[in-house]
Amino acid sequence: DAMVIQNPRYQVTQFGKPVTLSCSQTLNHNVMYWYQQKSSQAPKLLFHYYDKDFNNEADTPDNFQSRRPNTSFCFLDIRSPGLGDAAMYLCATSRGSRDSLSQETQYFGPGTRLLVL
């Protein structure tokens, strides 16, 4: 089945130690998103890629970076994780179009839960 895959499902890192979370998709969607979701809160968009174009949300800390080497893969890099970065990180994809009339449904992966010790 076509899907959005996130590995690992659980990631433990140490305070200040860089960590990378991975996302891959078999949907061949051109837009990929990273969300952060803390306990009992709604998902919060960090940034997204439209093809190779990177779009950062204004309130996303510099500590968070992303790479998209090809259509299928996208990575979230946290340069110096703090205790406050412990959360579920969700990857999503959509089929984007430059046509302003189009709507885009987002499809989510299962998420990676990050624990910072």
Place this chain on the structure above:
Amino acid sequence: DAKTTQPPSMDCAEGRAANLPCNHSTISGNEYVYWYRQIHSQGPQYIIHGLKNNETNEMASLIITEDRKSSTLILPHATLRDTAVYYCIVRRRGNNRKLIWGLGTSLAVNP
């Protein structure tokens, strides 16, 4: 994007219809209503979306009032697996891809 308000929690008996309301009184003409749900410890799942007409798919029905200030998501025969947080999201038509999430409704389907 318009804000949405939903009741924080609801209960429903298994096999009965679950009707989840959403208020979006400041919605504008170019904004769609989307519904997603999130089962505990999983990623959000798309359910349905609409602009002004009622919509139905294999998962649910979406009823949008004529003035578009509110909508109702209907799960016609709720099962235990429908227990989840349901998010009503209003999203602008066009290039803005950001989904503005509210706090959602936690639906508990009881046996």
